[in-house]
Amino acid sequence: MLKITEQIYLRRPEPSDSEAMHQYRNDPEIAAALTQFSKGYSRNDLAEWVERQRKSSTDIVWAIVDANDNCIGHCGLSEINSRNGVAIVDICIGQSAFSGKGLGEAIIGSVLDYAFQQMNLRKVRAKVLSSNAIALGLLRKIGFESEGILREAKYRNGQYLDFHMLALFRRNWGQGEKPCPQN
Numbered sequence: 001m002l003k004i005t006e007q008i009y010l011r012r013p014e015p016s017d018s019e020a021m022h023q024y025r026n027d028p029e030i031a032a033a034l035t036q037f038s039k040g041y042s043r044n045d046l047a048e049w050v051e052r053q054r055k056s057s058t059d060i061v062w063a064i065v066d067a068n069d070n071c072i073g074h075c076g077l078s079e080i081n082s083r084n085g086v087a088i089v090d091i092c093i094g095q096s097a098f099s100g101k102g103l104g105e106a107i108i109g110s111v112l113d114y115a116f117q118q119m120n121l122r123k124v125r126a127k128v129l130s131s132n133a134i135a136l137g138l139l140r141k142i143g144f145e146s147e148g149i150l151r152e153a154k155y156r157n158g159q160y161l162d163f164h165m166l167a168l169f170r171r172n173w174g175q176g177e178k179p180c181p182q183n
Contacts, residue, residue, distance in 0.1 A: 002062070002114075004106050008098075010062035013053055013074065017063045018046040020071035024094025064093065064107060072098050075107050077115055077124070085122035087115060104138055112142070116170040123169050129154075130162040144168045 002010040022043050041049075053061040053076075061076035072095040077087040089111055093099055115121045126144055128135045144166035152160035 002110055004064075004103065004110055007067045008072075008103060008107075009065050009067075010075065010107070010110065011065060013050045013061055013063040013071075015047060015050055017071040017074075018043060018050050020094065021046045021050070021074065024073065024092070027094070062111075064103075066098075075111055077111065077119075077121075080119075080121075082119075082121075085120065086125065087119075087121055088125045088127060089115070104135075105142065108138070108142060112168065112173055116173050121170065123167055126166045126168075128164045128166065130164055136164060136166075139166050139168075142168065143172055 004010060022041060025041050025046065053059055058080050059076060059078045060080065061074055061078075063071045064073035064075055065071055073091070073093040075089075075091040078090055080087040089108060091104060091107055091111075093104060093107075112124060115124050125147070126135075126139050127150075128139065130136075130149070145168070147165040147167050150163040150165060153163045154161045
């Protein structure tokens with residue numbers, strides 16, 4: 001278990017987390033901000049996803065949990081390519097009560113520390129919908145820089161959406177202030 005704040009931790013996902021994930025990943029507001037996931041997941045879909053993530057050799061996923069061990073989101077590294085030293089960072093805070101408190105910055109900071117220090121990755125990428133100004137601002141604040149835009153990369157709700165591709169190199173991590181949550 002990785003401590004983010006006195007009340008928030010990261011741990012491996014458990015089958016029991018799939019119920020909370022079902023709730024937030026089917027929330028239209030949450031799903032609208034995500035690049036990979038959209039609403040419409042069954043409880044069984046999410047239970048199977050949790051089990052696949054627990055066994056994956058190319059992804060590392062953590063459940064974001066509160067002090068009572070309730071799943072409030074998930075984060076991790078996907079598409080890990082150890083040979084090239086690259087992965088994609090992902091985060092979803094599924095409970096609005098925890099948004100806007102600096103947790104996203106602190107969680108991504110912890111994931112980046114793990115990626116650069118424990119896994120010895122050289123580059124972490126992020127893929128963000130153009131419409132997700134909050135995530136774009138957060139990643140840029142942390143030090144991610146634009147690598148380009150994937151134009152009309154995803155079809156959702158009758159329209160094609162653009163993705164921003166951003167990246168942070170290990171050599172640039174930690175040059176500014178370290179992310180920390182607001183109290």
